[in-house]
Every structure is written in C-alpha cells, then in structure tokens.
Amino acid sequence: MNRLLIAGLMLLATTAAQAQNTAPVTVKDAWVRATVPAQKATGAFMQLTSTEGTRLVGASSSAAGTVEIHEMAMVDNVMKMRAVPGIDLPAGKTVELKSGGYHVMLLALKGQVREGDSVPLTLVFEGKDKKRQSIEVKAAARPLNASAKGGEMKGPH
Amino acid sequence: MTMLRNLLLLCLGLILAGCDRPHWNGVNMSGVSWGREFRLQDTSGRERTLAEFRGRPVMLFFGFVQCAEVCPTSLLRAAEVKKQLGADGKGLQIILITVDPERDTPDLLRDYAAVFDPELVALRGDEAATRKTADEFRVYYQKVPTGDSYTVDHTALTYVFDADGNLRLGEPHNLTAEQVTQDLRQLLKPKADT
Numbered sequence: 001m002n003r004l005l006i007a008g009l010m011l012l013a014t015t016a017a018q019a020q021n022t023a024p025v026t027v028k029d030a031w032v033r034a035t036v037p038a039q040k041a042t043g044a045f046m047q048l049t050s051t052e053g054t055r056l057v058g059a060s061s062s063a064a065g066t067v068e069i070h071e072m073a074m075v076d077n078v079m080k081m082r083a084v085p086g087i088d089l090p091a092g093k094t095v096e097l098k099s100g101g102y103h104v105m106l107l108a109l110k111g112q113v114r115e116g117d118s119v120p121l122t123l124v125f126e127g128k129d130k131k132r133q134s135i136e137v138k139a140a141a142r143p144l145n146a147s148a149k150g151g152e153m154k155g156p157h
Numbered sequence: 158m159t160m161l162r163n164l165l166l167l168c169l170g171l172i173l174a175g176c177d178r179p180h181w182n183g184v185n186m187s188g189v190s191w192g193r194e195f196r197l198q199d200t201s202g203r204e205r206t207l208a209e210f211r212g213r214p215v216m217l218f219f220g221f222v223q224c225a226e227v228c229p230t231s232l233l234r235a236a237e238v239k240k241q242l243g244a245d246g247k248g249l250q251i252i253l254i255t256v257d258p259e260r261d262t263p264d265l266l267r268d269y270a271a272v273f274d275p276e277l278v279a280l281r282g283d284e285a286a287t288r289k290t291a292d293e294f295r296v297y298y299q300k301v302p303t304g305d306s307y308t309v310d311h312t313a314l315t316y317v318f319d320a321d322g323n324l325r326l327g328e329p330h331n332l333t334a335e336q337v338t339q340d341l342r343q344l345l346k347p348k349a350d351t
Contacts, residue, residue: 080301099226099230144269
C-alpha cells in the first residue's frame with residue numbers, strides 16, 4: 001500500500017518536474033553500469049522520446065567530474081568510442097542509448113557506483129529555436145556484468 | 158525412377174557432408190602463424206604465459222576497465238558461455254589482457270575481473286610488453302584523447318584457443334553467447350570420425 005502511495009507520489013513529482021521545464025522529452029529505463037572501487041568511468045543508457053524535434057547536446061552529473069555523449073562504433077572488429085556534440089531526437093521517434101550505439105559517458109567518477117544506487121543525471125536538450133532545456137533523471141545502477149542490449153531489464157529485477 | 162532415387166541419395170549425401178564440415182559462427186583462425194604466446198603479469202604480480210594453460214580451452218579478450226560497454230559485455234558473454242557449456246566447459250579459462258596498463262592497476266583489474274568470473278585471469282604488462290603482446294595477437298589499440306581524459310580504441314574480438322594452445326577462432330562482439338557456445342561445443346567435441 002505504502003509502495004503504491006510512494007509510486008503515485010513519484011509519478012506526480014515526475015509529472016510536475018516535466019511540467020516545470022517544458023523539454024518535450026520522455027526518458028525511459030535510464031540506467032548506469034555499476035563500477036568497482038577504483039574505476040573512474042562508466043556508461044549510462046536510456047531511451048529518449050521527444051514529441052518534437054530536438055537534440056541532446058549535453059549532460060552532467062554530481063557523481064562525475066565530466067560527462068560526455070559518446071558514440072561507439074565497431075569498424076573491422078575495432079571498437080572506437082568518440083565524444084559527439086549531440087544526438088538528434090526526431091519527433092515521436094524513440095532513440096535508444098544502448099550497446100553498439102550511443103551512451104552517456106561518466107568520467108572522473110567521484111566514487112564507486114554500487115548496484116542499486118540512483119545516479120543523478122541532468123540532460124540538456126536544444127530545440128530547433130536554439131533554446132536549451134534540461135531534464136533531471138535518476139539512473140539506476142545495474143550490476144557491472146549486466147547486459148547493455150536494449151531497454152529490457154535482465155536478471156532478478 | 159532409379160535416376161530420381163540416385164538424385165535423392167546424392168542430395169542426402171551432400172547434406173550430410175555439409176553437416177560434417179564444421180560451420181563456425183566466429184571467424185576461423187585455425188592455422189595462423191601468430192597469436193602463439195604472451196608473457197605478462199597477473200594481478201598478484203606473477204608471470205603468466207599462454208603455454209601454462211595447455212590442456213584447457215582459452216577465451217582471450219583484450220580490453221580495459223574504463224570501457225563503457227564492449228569490454229563488460231564481452232567478458233559477460235565469455236562468462237555466460239562458460240556457464241552454458243556446463244560440465245563440458247570445465248577448465249575453460251577466460252583471460253583479459255589490458256590495453257590500458259597505465260590506469261588498470263593490478264588491484265583495479267583484480268576487482269573488475271572477479272565480477273565476471275572468479276577464475277578469470279587478468280593480465281598486464283608495461284607499455285612495451287603490452288604493445289609486443291598486442292602485435293603478436295594482431296590486436297590494434299590506440300589511445301584517443303577525450304575531454305581531459307582518454308579512451309582506447311581496440312580490437313574487440315574474443316580469441317578462442319583449443320586445449321592444445323592453438324588459436325582457432327575469433328568471435329566478433331555482435332555474436333550472442335549462444336552462438337559462441339555453439340562454436341565452443343564444436344571445438345571441444347571429441348574427434349571421433351577423423
């Protein structure tokens with residue numbers, strides 16, 4: 001019962017947060033990969049859907065010194081990871097940040113990310129009018145050995 | 158009528174022959190003249206060579222800890238393959254060689270490797286030994302600056318060695334654990350009909 005109430009309140013809070021900033025983007029299944037203690041970087045994955053054409057142009061987190069948007073490419077079996085200036089979100093189309101494509105890279109981590117932690121992320125979007133809006137997201141930390149394929153949860157979650 | 162029967166028999170024969178010929182999901186590397194040996198330190202500082210794993214199949218991956226997805230998913234896949242093989246996979250050794258010895262300290266490597274498989278052997282060498290090993294295994298790696306940090310481009314094939322220490326397969330990153338398990342099963346199958 002309590003859980004239901006909390007879930008309801010959280011839903012209200014989310015709705016309120018989204019009403020406040022008018023970024024037209026819905027973020028689903030945001031998660032980060034947990035780390036081992038001395039590890040200084042990890043990736044965040046999620047699904048982004050925007051009601052109007054916009055662009056993810058930046059991200060930040062209180063858990064990391066630097067946050068970049070990365071694209072992973074496999075060229076002749078060589079993995080290449082590059083920072084990209086942004087990711088286009090066409091209206092109504094879900095863009096997945098997942099294995100084999102884009103991810104948000106958290107660098108200079110301030111501490112270990114433990115499984116179950118909730119990592120705050122601020123995503124910055126720029127509309128066609130060049131106006132910037134941001135969305136606060138809590139990304140749940142999944143185990144270091146979690147699969148990064150698609151948005152579905154794997155394992156006993 | 159006889160002709161039709163002969164034709165059918167011929168087809169059946171071809172199908173059976175097709176079944177016999179090994180079909181690999183990964184890249185067949187049998188007979189290559191490289192990828193024979195390494196000499197690197199494990200996380201306790203002990204020198205290890207590929208030769209000492211003779212008698213057990215080996216899956217070898219080059220990677221680094223600060224790698225967002227290819228490395229954890231490759232190691233996860235290797236661990237899944239080991240599980241899927243069950244008793245047949247007993248003795249299958251997973252080895253990680255870091256291409257980022259600067260940041261991948263022995264302690265960090267030990268903690269990281271244990272998450273995937275408690276028996277995983279993680280190896281490192283100095284700059285020169287790492288380059289020498291990568292060259293021997295035809296692994297490309299290159300530091301690439303990003304922001305005030307760097308990432309490492311690197312070959313993301315998982316190499317499979319048979320129990321005799323011969324490099325047999327390169328498993329690309331896009332193959333599933335099931336596909337790699339299939340390859341391993343075929344590789345570990347006792348050579349009955351040869």
